Amino acid sequence: MVAKLGRFAALAESDKTMLAALEKDEREYRKDEVIVQCGETVKELFVVKSGWLASYSLLDDGRRQLLRLFYPGDIVDLSEIALLRCRHDIKCLTAAVLCPFPKSGLEPLFTHSPRLTALLFSMTVRENSTLLDRIRAIGRFSAYERVCYLLLEMALRLHAIDGLQADGAFRLPLTQSDIADLLGLTNVYVSKTMSRIEADGLIARDGNRVKILKPQAMAELCNFNGDPTIDSSWFPVH
Amino acid sequence: MVAKLGRFAALAESDKTMLAALEKDEREYRKDEVIVQCGETVKELFVVKSGWLASYSLLDDGRRQLLRLFYPGDIVDLSEIALLRCRHDIKCLTAAVLCPFPKSGLEPLFTHSPRLTALLFSMTVRENSTLLDRIRAIGRFSAYERVCYLLLEMALRLHAIDGLQADGAFRLPLTQSDIADLLGLTNVYVSKTMSRIEADGLIARDGNRVKILKPQAMAELCNFNGDPTIDSSWFPVH
DNA sequence: CGAATGCTTGAAGCTTATCAAAGCTGGTGG
DNA sequence: CCACCAGCTTTGATAAGCTTCAAGCATTCG
Incomplete structure (x- = not known):
């Protein structure tokens, strides 16, 4: 993730350290494994180490809409940090390795690094932009x-x-x-x-x-x- | 805008002051007036005082997709702060009163109020969520x-x-x-x-x-x- | 009052969905 | 190592939902 974010703006050592802290645990997941279920209270977020994931929404009659794809280096699901309850299911499209960390793990980052905060904000905006493209x-x-x-x-x-x-x-x-x-x-x-x-x-x-x-x-x-x-x-x- | 944001989290006096600073100028716009054109470098953002606005994307052959609606209290277009060039047109759906402020007007807010930053971040995520609903x-x-x-x-x-x-x-x-x-x-x-x-x-x-x-x-x-x-x-x- | 803009309604056509069956592929167990 | 099986892809026939085109009507505004 440091590599991915570093592409957009130079990072201080302390920033890199904070980011690295998010990736210290690893957990393996099978293809099709569901990571987050709709309606759950989100306590954990994940950094994607390898594999592809997708969030999606199911309708009563079985219709399904895939909403977002998550690639290595992405945070699943950064948006959820601001929401009380998760609104979509998220599952692995392939076997994957994720780094779980508690939602509170981002707190020091928001309080101590305005620069990193701006960067995460920008990532969210960027994702936003790809959603608009898909709407079109x-x-x-x-x-x-x-x-x-x-x-x-x-x-x-x-x-x-x-x-x-x-x-x-x-x-x-x-x-x-x-x-x-x-x-x-x-x-x-x-x-x-x-x-x-x-x-x-x-x-x-x-x-x-x-x-x-x-x-x-x-x-x-x-x-x-x-x-x-x-x-x-x-x-x-x- | 203070009223709108205050609904989501309590604001300190200093936060309110910073927000109010964004709304000190007012400018009137006619119905159908184009506020931002696709490809422009964005220097100014706006707080919507009254009226409705929409961002949209035009294709070569005249097809059009409306992307977002902006209501009173919204910032047009908060997302643009993170982007070098604007990717969509934005225009007034009704006559409107907007409060323009320079992009740099948000800087003190990001540097001095982590709480307000988190709130703006949350607003962006929330908008994100409505986009996902519309994709569905x-x-x-x-x-x-x-x-x-x-x-x-x-x-x-x-x-x-x-x-x-x-x-x-x-x-x-x-x-x-x-x-x-x-x-x-x-x-x-x-x-x-x-x-x-x-x-x-x-x-x-x-x-x-x-x-x-x-x-x-x-x-x-x-x-x-x-x-x-x-x-x-x-x-x-x- | 005339012009412009937007709404309504109908007929015909096209893109995409649905249903169904057969072919392919990769993984598993014998 | 081969045969089988489940899941995915391909192909064809038919049907539905939405678009396009066109004309008439309503409302607003200069």
Whole structure:
């Protein structure tokens, strides 16, 4: 996590120490294991060491909407610190290693490091921004555009944490049902859409590996702007 | 704004003073006036004194997605403080009075009041939570459910700032095209859907006034949970 | 009063969902 | 090491929900 945050702003040694304290315990989780259940009172947060997680919401009739994906280096779920009760389920999409820490573990950080506080605030805003992008995608994009969009976003996100393979391809640990629930589609139509995207020569697939062949064309197709740039100029110095 | 934030946690006098400083200037804006344009470097933020605003994203071919609504007491756009360039347009849905202040106006607040910082952080998380709810609505709800959802959310939001009329009705300053762009629908279908909702006896309409007749039934219909509860127990004391 | 804007209603069409069945793949136990 | 099985993906046929297009009506404003 120090590595991830350090990309956005220089950190003092004391800041690094505080962050490292959050990662001192490790716990392993199996694929599909549920980490947090909707309605629970949240006492613990987690730093993701490895693996993918997702938060999601279930409706009475079985409909499901995936809300967020958590990658290595993320905090699950930083937002929950401010809420009394958790509003969504969170589970492992792959086997994962998490570093649990009590909610109060962030307290010293808020009281002693304005700079680190600003940084966490910025991370929350950034996440916010990706949610807005997805609202736009689900609300106004065709299925074809939505899938392109998701693939680009994942590639970008993985690139940032060195999760891409040498040739730029990446393993897609989501099932097509997961992708459908993330984008407001059905698994059947995701399958048909991905086949079309592949037939059009925009991507190549091999098992669950995906390689984006024409990132430029795909980005134009779905108005993909990449990540917002964090402005650290206003951060308190210490 | 002091009133709005004070609802979530007790504020020290010094905190109130800092907040009040943000609201010392006032400027009037006309309906449809654009406050912030996509791509601009953000130097100024605003406290909404009166009126409604919305941020939105335009696609090349004219499609539009409304992203957020801003009500009196909100900061437009708190998120932008952390971003170098603005990613969306923001405009007035009604005539409005805003209090502009420079981005740097928040700096003393971050450096001198951990408690206020935590509160702003919480507000951001809370907004985050409503975005997740809307992702769920757009991704998995039918048009009928989406419109019910939006009306409930607005009523709740207005209730919190005493914006409801005596009989519980409220003026809806959005056009049906706005509602459509907020929910990922078309203006035509919003019209048909609202007529159905009214025919079903869930709401009553008179011009642009709306009254929710059966809030309970509507809430069950669309799994409406109300607002998340903010946990202020972890806030630094001063 | 005329023009502009927004709302309503109907008909036709398209994207996506639903249902169903068959093919593929990776993991497990014999 | 192979066969089996469960879960995932693919493909096709049909259906539903929403969009698009178009015209008429209502309201507001200069």
